[in-house]
Amino acid sequence: MxxxxxxxxxxxxxxxxVHITMARTDQNAIIAFIAFGLLLGLGWVQLSAFDVAxxxxxxxxxxxxxxxxxxxxxxxKARTSTKATGTxxxxxxxxxxxxxxxxxTIDEGRRIGAVGVITTAIACAAVTVGxxxxxxxxxxxxxxxxxxxxxxxxxxGLGNPVTAVLLAYRALDTLLEKVVLLLALVGVWSLAPDxxxxxxxxxxxxxxxxxxxxLARVLPPFGVLIAVYMFWVGADAPGGTFxxxxxxxxxxxxxxxxxxxxxxxxxxxxLRLLLVGGPALFLAVGxxxxxxxxxxxxxxxxIAKPLILVIEAALTLxxxxxxxxxxxxxxxxxxxx
Amino acid sequence: MTAVLAxxxxxxxxxxxxxxxGLFVVLTxxxxxxxxxxxxxxxxxxxxxxxxxARRGAAAGFAGDPxxxxxxxxxxxxxxSATALAVALLRRLLELxxxxxxDNGEPPDPEPRSKP
Numbered sequence: 001m002x003x004x005x006x007x008x009x010x011x012x013x014x015x016x017x018v019h020i021t022m023a024r025t026d027q028n029a030i031i032a033f034i035a036f037g038l039l040l041g042l043g044w045v046q047l048s049a050f051d052v053a054x055x056x057x058x059x060x061x062x063x064x065x066x067x068x069x070x071x072x073x074x075x076x077k078a079r080t081s082t083k084a085t086g087t088x089x090x091x092x093x094x095x096x097x098x099x100x101x102x103x104x105t106i107d108e109g110r111r112i113g114a115v116g117v118i119t120t121a122i123a124c125a126a127v128t129v130g131x132x133x134x135x136x137x138x139x140x141x142x143x144x145x146x147x148x149x150x151x152x153x154x155x156x157g158l159g160n161p162v163t164a165v166l167l168a169y170r171a172l173d174t175l176l177e178k179v180v181l182l183l184a185l186v187g188v189w190s191l192a193p194d195x196x197x198x199x200x201x202x203x204x205x206x207x208x209x210x211x212x213x214x215l216a217r218v219l220p221p222f223g224v225l226i227a228v229y230m231f232w233v234g235a236d237a238p239g240g241t242f243x244x245x246x247x248x249x250x251x252x253x254x255x256x257x258x259x260x261x262x263x264x265x266x267x268x269x270x271l272r273l274l275l276v277g278g279p280a281l282f283l284a285v286g287x288x289x290x291x292x293x294x295x296x297x298x299x300x301x302x303i304a305k306p307l308i309l310v311i312e313a314a315l316t317l318x319x320x321x322x323x324x325x326x327x328x329x330x331x332x333x334x335x336x337x
Numbered sequence: 338m339t340a341v342l343a344x345x346x347x348x349x350x351x352x353x354x355x356x357x358x359g360l361f362v363v364l365t366x367x368x369x370x371x372x373x374x375x376x377x378x379x380x381x382x383x384x385x386x387x388x389x390x391a392r393r394g395a396a397a398g399f400a401g402d403p404x405x406x407x408x409x410x411x412x413x414x415x416x417x418s419a420t421a422l423a424v425a426l427l428r429r430l431l432e433l434x435x436x437x438x439x440d441n442g443e444p445p446d447p448e449p450r451s452k453p
Contacts (some may be wrong), residue, residue: 006347043348047345048395048401056413067420068373071370075437131386135350144393149399162403173408183418
């Protein structure tokens, strides 16, 4: 029975992936991608990776989905307005090539031709076959670090091995990952035109549907509660900073999209403090490790758990704000004096 | 047949297929936004293969090796930040040139959009 479920899940995942390749419009493909992310989350549950399942559904499907959908809507609007102003060019193009301008926008990039597409398809299939063989020929018994992680778990006072790996054994990875998130945000912000750069991003659509405004009023208290729970329970059970931060980001985004609160100016001091706070605290505790423990990012055993929880709390806030600002995009409105 | 249907093998092969499909979209699709979606498919496939490695490493009372799990979580977050940066670049490209493809054959839009 479980096998049948797995098989159905895998077939759905591949079917959705093929649909994403074939779908006529980007919007259609993105919606399929969100469904794909949710099903993939189920797949992670089947692989007993509950922490990953939560992350995949929250970030892989949820936040990536809203980011892509809002980009698609924005680009569609921009294209239609270009088309409206440039009808003459479009008409001229249509009369010379004999195609509708919509078709040209879809096909204009396909320059590699049928032979190129087939060659690429064969190369990609070869990659798949190679990986497939690698999966079938994985060593038996499988190498594992689980006993090592379990042996050191007591020293951290945590119950969830994944949280222990993220914040204790491989804390350097997690710290650098926070820096990567901030760097991505710096990259996104720096794409704003010069005169707008310290202004606010624009998220609110022209018309806010009633149900959205209603949800934006009702959901956030529950969302924040769920986020706090996920952060707290993450020490001992599936959950943790990323998942909690993503829920916080989602709540803030829905409030901003519904227009109940405006996105903040990117130059706002509080915003920047919140963004940097988590990683900075993590780094500071890491450096203090030189004095009170064995070295960089080491915690003294007696206070390991409280320290990890404090770092996680600050990181959760920082991740929430960073993710929301990444979705909001570069500044689009000049700063109000 | 039953060996292939074991959950680890099944999801591993699924991951391999997703990598191929994602790579194909990244390399061939005319729409750059779709290529970004393809990049995420490619990533999802790699994470899934990694998840299979983790599941096979179940030991010490855990249902999977926590080290690859933690790395996949890190990977998902980094993939998201890369996606956000790519989307922002794409929107800027559209703003500056009026195009959302990487087509050099067409003459550039004679009317660069000067939206405030």
